[in-house]
Amino acid sequence: MSLFAIDQEKCKHDFYCVAACPARIIEAVDKDAVPQPIAGAEELCINCGHCVAVCPHEALSLKTMKPEQCPPARRDFLPGPEQVEHFFRYRRSTRNYKDEPVERGKLSRLIDMARYAPSGHNLQPVHWLVIEDSNEVKRLAGIVIDWMRWMIREHPTIAAQWHFERIVGAWGQGLDRVLRGAPHLVAAHGEASLPPAQVACIIALSYLELAASALGLGACWAGYFTTCANNYAPMKEALALPNGHTTFGGMMVGHPKLKYQRFPLRNEPRITWR
Numbered sequence: 584m585s586l587f588a589i590d591q592e593k594c595k596h597d598f599y600c601v602a603a604c605p606a607r608i609i610e611a612v613d614k615d616a617v618p619q620p621i622a623g624a625e626e627l628c629i630n631c632g633h634c635v636a637v638c639p640h641e642a643l644s645l646k647t648m649k650p651e652q653c654p655p656a657r658r659d660f661l662p663g664p665e666q667v668e669h670f671f672r673y674r675r676s677t678r679n680y681k682d683e684p685v686e687r688g689k690l691s692r693l694i695d696m697a698r699y700a701p702s703g704h705n706l707q708p709v710h711w712l713v714i715e716d717s718n719e720v721k722r723l724a725g726i727v728i729d730w731m732r733w734m735i736r737e738h739p740t741i742a743a744q745w746h747f748e749r750i751v752g753a754w755g756q757g758l759d760r761v762l763r764g765a766p767h768l769v770a771a772h773g774e775a776s777l778p779p780a781q782v783a784c785i786i787a788l789s790y791l792e793l794a795a796s797a798l799g800l801g802a803c804w805a806g807y808f809t810t811c812a813n814n815y816a817p818m819k820e821a822l823a824l825p826n827g828h829t830t831f832g833g834m835m836v837g838h839p840k841l842k843y844q845r846f847p848l849r850n851e852p853r854i855t856w857r
């Protein structure tokens with residue numbers, strides 16, 4: 584098969600595939616003929632599957648994606664806008680975790696849900712590192728504390744701005760204010776030289792945080808960890824990412840200890856209408 588094949592019998596010449604293709608590589612040559620790939624289509628295709636997904640007649644198959652492999656988009660299954668807003672407001676940053684692990688199947692499901700996040704040019708450049716072992720999570724939190732101690736010595740003004748003294752002090756008293764005693768840490772990483780990788784990792788982590796909330800799990804962005812991972816050699820060594828990869832974000836995950844009864848208020852949006 585070339586890039587895509589169109590079933591002559593099934594095609595109704597509505598040209599939805601032509602309209603949906605973001606790269607404009609599907610051409611309606613004749614109103615009574617099936618659409619054709621333009622010259623060089625193979626190189627331009629971003630494999631997003633919109634052409635397959637938009638066709639109501641299951642007429643178009645990509646070399647990489649057939650209609651029967653793509654689950655139907657069920658509108659009757661969607662939450663309404665009030666439910667979506669409620670869900671967004673319901674999500675909380677979890678900083679108190681039960682002392683029990685999350686089963687691997689649930690951690691995998693989180694990542695499986697997060698992989699539907701959008702990415703520039705559909706490159707899907709996100710890689711995941713799951714620190715499943717809670718002792719290893721604790722060791723990484725300790726490395727962040729070492730980095731904070733170094734910052735306090737070498738960059739006292741920045742360290743004071745971020746109240747590192749307090750976080751290090753709490754650690755000395757057995758309180759983990761870095762990874763909050765979470766049993767697991769999920770880091771999203773990708774090739775540093777690939778421009779869409781950073782944004783893709785951050786969006787995917789946002790999806791993962793929402794997925795955690797939907798599964799009754801708790802999650803919290805691990806900002807100190809991420810900054811440390813990008814600036815402190817011992818943390819880079821501990822994470823041992825592939826060559827050329829950067830940690831673009833981290834998320835603590837576990838079973839939440841607290842239940843929130845109300846939604847906290849947030850600022851009104853600052854909007855400029857033009």
Ligand SMILES: Cc1cc2nc3c(=O)[nH]c(=O)nc-3n(C[C@H](O)[C@H](O)[C@H](O)COP(=O)(O)O)c2cc1C
Nearest residue numbers: 674675676677678760761763803804805806807808
């Ligand atoms: C990029 C980013 C980094 C964050 N880093 C941390 C962190 O290191 N530790 C922490 O406890 N919370 C962290 N947070 C959570 C924020 O403090 C939290 O989102 C904010 O207080 C609002 O609370 P909510 O998420 O429950 O609405 C981070 C959030 C973001 C988006």
